[in-house]
Amino acid sequence: MKLLLILGSAIALPSFAAAGGDLDISDTVGVSFWLVTAGMLAATVFFFVERDQVSAKWKTSLTVSGLITGIAFWHYLYMRGVWIDTGDTPTVFRYIDWLLTVPLQMVEFYLILAACTSVAASLFKKLLAGSLVMLGAGFAGEAGLAPVLPAFIIGMAGWLYMIYELYMGEGKAAVSTASPAVNSAYNAMMMIIVVGWAIYPAGYAAGYLMGGEGVYASNLNLIYNLADFVNKILFGLIIWNVAVKESSNA
Numbered sequence: 001m002k003l004l005l006i007l008g009s010a011i012a013l014p015s016f017a018a019a020g021g022d023l024d025i026s027d028t029v030g031v032s033f034w035l036v037t038a039g040m041l042a043a044t045v046f047f048f049v050e051r052d053q054v055s056a057k058w059k060t061s062l063t064v065s066g067l068i069t070g071i072a073f074w075h076y077l078y079m080r081g082v083w084i085d086t087g088d089t090p091t092v093f094r095y096i097d098w099l100l101t102v103p104l105q106m107v108e109f110y111l112i113l114a115a116c117t118s119v120a121a122s123l124f125k126k127l128l129a130g131s132l133v134m135l136g137a138g139f140a141g142e143a144g145l146a147p148v149l150p151a152f153i154i155g156m157a158g159w160l161y162m163i164y165e166l167y168m169g170e171g172k173a174a175v176s177t178a179s180p181a182v183n184s185a186y187n188a189m190m191m192i193i194v195v196g197w198a199i200y201p202a203g204y205a206a207g208y209l210m211g212g213e214g215v216y217a218s219n220l221n222l223i224y225n226l227a228d229f230v231n232k233i234l235f236g237l238i239i240w241n242v243a244v245k246e247s248s249n250a
């Protein structure tokens, strides 16, 4: 597994690096695509290597964290290319990435809860439904399939529904009887979904809703790139931190 990863990187990286030759260093958004790409790759390697440090029941959580940043790494290579070559917002690549990685983050909640409660599966379904509404509406707005403001409002409703389920729903009650480490993981992941995820609608608003005509592509992409960096890498690190603590107690 690890060998495959290293081998693959050794073969693939030179061509990616070459594609970066077109990057204009004064292009702030382009530079942010490049930095987040590097961060995603580094995080992916980190999560897969760190699997060895944790006990068996936490390994899947770290694998999923690595998949999330790995999938994002792959999409960032393409998104960076679209931006550098055309100056356009890579909406389709962005949403394909989110459509894969957001459900995987819900899987992380499931994995944390499945070990200690019986409500994990039903909570997972609700979170998945909320995230599909959120992303479907966001895509419709950004791709010009729906007017941007109503799409935004429907997307917000999907997100708020998820927050409601996490705070008021069965997950929170169920997790309160679990170990302190599992509790703190659940709480930290909720913070990510409330605070970290708030960066995304802020990006959408800055890109499409801030007065005037047209799309503020630079604001949009800069804020989305920051959001992905925080929400994919920090999210994984929170899980890693709990996994390491719990494993040393066992």
Ligand SMILES: *C/C=C(C)/C=C/C=C(C)/C=C/C1=C(C)CCCC1(C)C
Residues within 6 Å of the ligand: 098, 101, 102, 134, 135, 137, 138, 139, 151, 152, 155, 156, 159, 197, 198, 200, 201, 204, 228, 231, 232
């Ligand atoms: C790794 C990618 C993640 C965690 C993506 C998260 C995306 C969101 C939280 C998007 C939220 C949006 C709204 C709440 C309103 C409509 C516009 C969106 C789709 C940007």
